[in-house]
Amino acid sequence: MRTELSDRFGIDYPIFGFTPSEHVAAAITRAGGLGMLGCVRFNDADELDAVLDWMDANTDGRPYGVDIVMPAKVPTEGTTVDLDAMIPAEHRAFVDRTLAELGVPPLDTGAEHAAGVLGWLHSVARSHVDVALKHPIKLIANALGSPPKDVIDQAHGAGVPVAALAGAVSHARHHIDNGVDVVIAQGYEAGGHTGEIASMVLVPEIVDAVGNDAAVLAAGGIGSGRQIAAALALGASGVWMGSYWLTTSEYKLGSAAGESMSTIQRALLGATSADTVRTRIYSGKPARLLKTKWTEAWSKPGAPDPLPMPLQNILVSEAHQRIVASSDPEVVAMPVGQIVGRMNEIRPVADVMADLLAEFDAAAARIRDSAG
Amino acid sequence: MRTELSDRFGIDYPIFGFTPSEHVAAAITRAGGLGMLGCVRFNDADELDAVLDWMDANTDGRPYGVDIVMPAKVPTEGTTVDLDAMIPAEHRAFVDRTLAELGVPPLDTGAEHAAGVLGWLHSVARSHVDVALKHPIKLIANALGSPPKDVIDQAHGAGVPVAALAGAVSHARHHIDNGVDVVIAQGYEAGGHTGEIASMVLVPEIVDAVGNDAAVLAAGGIGSGRQIAAALALGASGVWMGSYWLTTSEYKLGSAAGESMSTIQRALLGATSADTVRTRIYSGKPARLLKTKWTEAWSKPGAPDPLPMPLQNILVSEAHQRIVASSDPEVVAMPVGQIVGRMNEIRPVADVMADLLAEFDAAAARIRDSAG
Incomplete structure (x- = not known):
């Protein structure tokens, strides 16, 4: 499985794997894809720097990249305290009441509590870019549309191409105007922030709209080699996969030490493709999450917007944090796509990659037979 | 482009084309696909009989089929008058007020007004089956899940296989249990009645669930040969296309005599993939429609459920009927899928089919190159 794009990036297969786990990202890269480390969880850029040092030591000199979250419009900035003051009391009361009803206990008073995720802020995302460019990264992707022009120029100045997610043709055109090199056409079925047009329609639309101005990756609903073959048939030069790595054995975020499987992984393994919901409760923008008692509570009458x-x-x-600590697979808060229905066992990244390749070859053979 | 399924049906290409127009259905069949005539608009079975006589005379002995609408659960039966009495005054007032606000005039008092569509009723749908089985049809499809077991037995007794739409794996399994021969896996992006799982995820799920018990057609979002190649890559044995034929030159429903293009076609040509909405306002079940001032009125605060x-x-x-008579492309009530963004000119069915084949071959060649 190779395309002009995999050749350009010096990777064996045009499989771009997004994950917040450096262990998964490094394994994807070592298995011949391009591991893309999600940075949004690093409030402290120094911590990201140390993790990227680890990536450098564990990727055998193969290419990897980073994924940042930088909204196209600069959102409200401020310290945690300033922003806290803007949250209505009604919303806080709803959250407290809901957690009590779901049996989610408070955090231990002695434990150290992390601040909210600040990676959404431009200032923090810019610090991620500054740090990442000190490492031999091969791609910067932005999960929320095109980054500002000066950030793209900064990356290009360092010889690093820029990718951006697009949920509509108009987004893709805007990205091209800003100088984006790779457009990630992300369909409705995807996990996390996503639009309303499904991949089957969106991918060829964006391929036609950007023409030779950018490469296109298909994202959303991909968890088998058949789906990779479908993406290439639709005109994409490769695929962007996120959800599917959450049930790999290298994914240990949220697991207690020595645990073979985290609560989140147990919840994912039990879900079907119908067990997701697209909602604004995670970040304020529409994002697809695993459907659980937590998401259901927000869709009941009387829940605040x-x-x-x-x-x-x-x-x-x-x-x-309370939900993670309570370890109840029926109450989790986790972005995941409709492909969760196919995530039914915990396996090493290398095994997942081997299956993707074998399934792709079988699908390609089927197409060859049909074409005659 | 051929598969085991196209060989089994004696058609040149595994393209099943649903349309309420006998002129389009016959043209699809003559062009090497399988034209599937939608029956729901025929309140009078004798009228359907006459149209099928026309089909027999205009399909050169090639295979065609019919599509009925028979809900899995028997809904409320009755004459038009009985059912009319069950409609709340609030709903009638909302419709009248909305039409007035949108500038849709009343019907001419002299004109003959058709009754509501009764094809949703079991009794009427059964009369469609009885009439259709007197003609040399090669397939009966049900647009709302599996028909009752005795209807399937009736079709099988006449040597006619049965197809049924499925929006989830559980539907597909139920269809198989009832004896359905062809499962149409219809994704979220499709026009008309549709579920929430997008084709990229749904098609392989249903292919795996039904195994060798039935053939699977992919439906939803298909309007190019790239999308047909994607459907086959996902494991389908063929495709089911509906929306895409609405902008063929043979489609004359709703056109005044001598008109080159109907109001509905003008509305479709101007729409993008973002201009659809999934709503219950057309039939009572979720169906994807063209987004217009009519659909928007039903989503405003104060609109009834x-x-x-x-x-x-x-x-x-x-x-x-009033909307059709008023000929305003901004106020139409029309089921269509997200593929409407690619429906940008009026062309004969034969030209559409030729493009589908050429695009499929190009996509197959691209997959072949990637597979090496």
Whole structure:
């Protein structure tokens, strides 16, 4: 499985794997894809720097990249305290009441509590870019549309191409105007922030709209080699996969030491493709999450409307920590796509990659037979 | 482009084309696909009989089929008058007020007004089956899940296989248990009645679930040969296309005599993939429609909840006639999928088919190159 794009990036297969785990990202890169480390969880750029040192030592000199979250419009900036003051009391009361009803206990008073995720802020995302460019990264992707022009120029100045997610043709055109090199056409079925047009329609639309101005990756609903073959048939030069790595054995975020499987992984393994919901409760923008008692509570009559980004994530930040600590697979807060229905066992990244390749070859043979 | 399924049906290409127009259905069949005539608009079975006589005379002995609408659960039966009495006054008032606000005039008092669409009723759909089986049809499809077991047995007794739409794996399994021969896996992006799982995820899921018990057609979002190649890559044995034929030159439903293009076609040509909405206002069940001032009116605060099937369609039946008569492309009531963004010119069915084949071959060649 190779395309002009995999050749350009010096990777064996045009599989771009997004993950917040450096262990998964490094394994994807070592297995012949391009591991893309999600940076949004690093409030402290020095911590990211140390993790990227680890990536450099564990990727055998093969290419990897980073994924940042920088909204196209600069959102409200401020310290945690300033932003906290903008959250209505009604919203806090709803969160407290809901957690009590779901049996999610408070955090231990002695434990150190992380601040809300600040990676949504431009200032923090810019610090991620500054740090990442000191490492031999091969791609910077932005999960929320095109980054500002000066950030793209900064990356290009360092010889690093820029990718950006697009949920509509108009987004893709805007990205091209800003100088983006790779457009990630992300369909409705995808996990996390996503639009309303499904991949089957969106991918060829964006391929036609950008022409030779950029390469296109297909994102959303991809968890088998058949789906990779479909993406290439639709005109994409490769695929962007995120959800599917959450049930790899290298994914240890949220697991207690020595645990073979985290609560989140147990919840994912039990879900079908119908068990997701697209909602604004995670970040303030529409994002697809695993459907659980937590997401259902927000869709009941009387639940408040979610707040705009970045306030909503700050509102639910402590709730997310309490939910993780409570270890109940029926109450989790986790972005995942409709492909969760195919995530049914915990396996090493290398095994997942081997299956993707074998399934792709079988699908390609089927197409060859049909074409005659 | 051929598969085991196209060989089994004796058609040149595994393209199953659903359309309410006999002129389009016959053209699809003559061009090497399988034209599937939608029956729901025939309140009178004798009228359907005459149209099928026309089909027999205009398909050169090639295979065609019919599409009925028979809900899995038997809905409320009754004459038009009985059902009319079940519609709340609030709903009638909303429809009247909305039409006035949108500038849609009443019907001419002299004109003959058709009754509401009764094809949703089991009794009427059964009369469609009885009539169709007197003709040399090669397939009966049900647009709303599996028909009752005795209808399947009736078709099988006449040597006619049965197809049924499925929006989830559980539907597909139920269809197989009932004896359905072809499962149409219809994704979220499709026009008309549709579920929430997008084709990229749904098609391989259903292919795996039904195994060798049935053939699978992919439906939803298909309007190019690239998308047909993607569907086959996902494991489907063929495709089911509906929306895409609405902008063929043979489609004359709703056109005044001598008109080169109907109001609905003008509305479709101007729409992008973002201009659809999934709503219950057409029939009482979720269906994807073109987004217009009519659909927007039903999503405003204060609009009533749609009624259950078949009441909702009876409620809006005269409104639909008034909307057609008013010829305003900004106020239409029309089921269509997200592929509407690619429906940008009026062309003969034969030209559409030629493009589908050429695009499929190009996509197959691209996959071949990637597979090496």
